[in-house]
Each structure stands twice: as C-alpha cells, then as structure tokens.
Amino acid sequence: MTFFQSIRAWFRRKILRDRAERWNHQYAIGRWEVLKAPAEYARFDACIALLRRHAAGGRLLEIGCGEALLQRRLAPGDYQRLVGVDISAVAIGRAQAFADHRVRYLVADMQKLELDETFDAVIFTESINYVPRRHQLLRNYARFLNEGGVFIVSIYRNKRSAGIWTEIHSVAAPIDRATTTNEVGAWDCEVLRLR
Structure with missing residues (x-):
C-alpha cells in the first residue's frame, strides 16, 4: 500500500x-486474532448447544461470521446449509478457506442484506450490538426465517448489554438461554422468536 x-x-x-x-x-x-484463543471456545460451544436444540441439521444464516470461527466448531451434521455474512472482505477472504459445497460466504452490510433464501436459524454472534435499531433489524430479518425458525443471539456482557437485550426483547421473546463465564468475561446467548 x-x-x-x-x-x-x-x-x-x-x-x-x-x-x-x-x-x-x-x-x-x-x-480479532484474540477470538481464536481457547478462552473463546466456551462461548461458541454454548451457542452451538442451543443451535443443536433448536435448529439441528438445519439451514443457518450467520451474521457477522468473521473468519468462520463458529462454522469451524460445528460438526458436519449440525447444518445442511450455512451462509455466513460479514462486512469485512478480509475476514470473508479467510473464511472461504473453510467453505464446502454446503457453505457460502458473502461480503455484505447486515443492515442492507438481500438474500433469496430462508433459514431455520439466523445467528448473531457478537454482531448485533454493533448496529443501531436492533429491533428493526430483527423484524427485517424475520423474512429470512422459515416457519418455526429462531434467532440465536450472543452478546458480551458489559455496561451496554442490558440495554441491548431490552431492545431485542421488545420484539423477540427468549425461549432458551445459556451464559458463559471465564477469565475474559461473560457472554449471554439466547434463542428467540419474534413476538
């Protein structure tokens, strides 16, 4: 450069x-190399456990997928189809190394995403907190969910997270939840359905 x-x-x-x-x-x-540290595995595994309970073997849309860290921890039978979306072309370039015939990675802004597919779960791992008007985003993303589909949202616990969850809960009801705590901090992961 x-x-x-x-x-x-x-x-x-x-x-x-x-x-x-x-x-x-x-x-x-x-x-973001820190996300590859073993201390991060537990939060991914908590999301995966919820995913297996509510969308096992389904079609998944991961928003803010970064370098495919969640996909790398999934077992082959955990999904039939996975579409990962991130705003960073650098991250998606790295994620492509882990794609196969069931996986597609896209560079896109989550606030402007257009897809012609539907999914059993839309997953936001540490990503929904980076945008404003999360309630509108979830309502908009409902069009990507199959009937009975769920949102899976993971957020790092900090001084802003309670307000973010309040906004999310104004439009989506939690049906399952897991909390992960380690030396780095705490994460809450919820499975939600639109109200």
Whole structure:
C-alpha cells in the first residue's frame, strides 16, 4: 500500500467512519486474532448447544461470521446449509478457506442484506450490538426465517448489554438461554422468536 493509499484508507475509516474499511483494517492488523484463543471456545460451544436444540441439521444464516470461527466448531451434521455474512472482505477472504459445497460466504452490510433464501436459524454472534435499531433489524430479518425458525443471539456482557437485550426483547421473546463465564468475561446467548 502506498503512502497516499494508506492516508485515503485512514480518512475513510476515521473521518468518514466507513464501517467496512474499519473492519477490514482491524482484521488486517490482527485485532480479532484474540477470538481464536481457547478462552473463546466456551462461548461458541454454548451457542452451538442451543443451535443443536433448536435448529439441528438445519439451514443457518450467520451474521457477522468473521473468519468462520463458529462454522469451524460445528460438526458436519449440525447444518445442511450455512451462509455466513460479514462486512469485512478480509475476514470473508479467510473464511472461504473453510467453505464446502454446503457453505457460502458473502461480503455484505447486515443492515442492507438481500438474500433469496430462508433459514431455520439466523445467528448473531457478537454482531448485533454493533448496529443501531436492533429491533428493526430483527423484524427485517424475520423474512429470512422459515416457519418455526429462531434467532440465536450472543452478546458480551458489559455496561451496554442490558440495554441491548431490552431492545431485542421488545420484539423477540427468549425461549432458551445459556451464559458463559471465564477469565475474559461473560457472554449471554439466547434463542428467540419474534413476538
């Protein structure tokens, strides 16, 4: 990257607040490598246990899939089809290495996603907290759910998470839940149905 290209990228990321540019930069510099640490496995496994109870062997849409970390922990029989979406082309480029004939990865903004498929579960692992108007996002994503389909949402517990859950619960009722706690912190993962 030339000096002028790096200045342009910095300007888009910092001044224009270009979300895709910011996420690409963070993945390129290794900011999210921490998610591959063994301390992170328990939260993924908690989501997978809920997934197996509510959408076993189903069609899955993962929003904010990053480098396919959830898919890498799934067993072959856990899904029939998986579509992973992330705003970062860098992350999706890395995720592609784990795709097979049942898996498709897309670079897209979750707030503007257009698909012609439906799913048994739409999964947000640590991603829904990065957008405003989560209640509207969930209502919009209901069109991607098969009849009886569920949302699976995982959020890191911090000072903002209670408010995020309140907003989510205004449009979706929890039907199952798991909490994971370790030396890094705590995560809540819920299975929800639209009200």
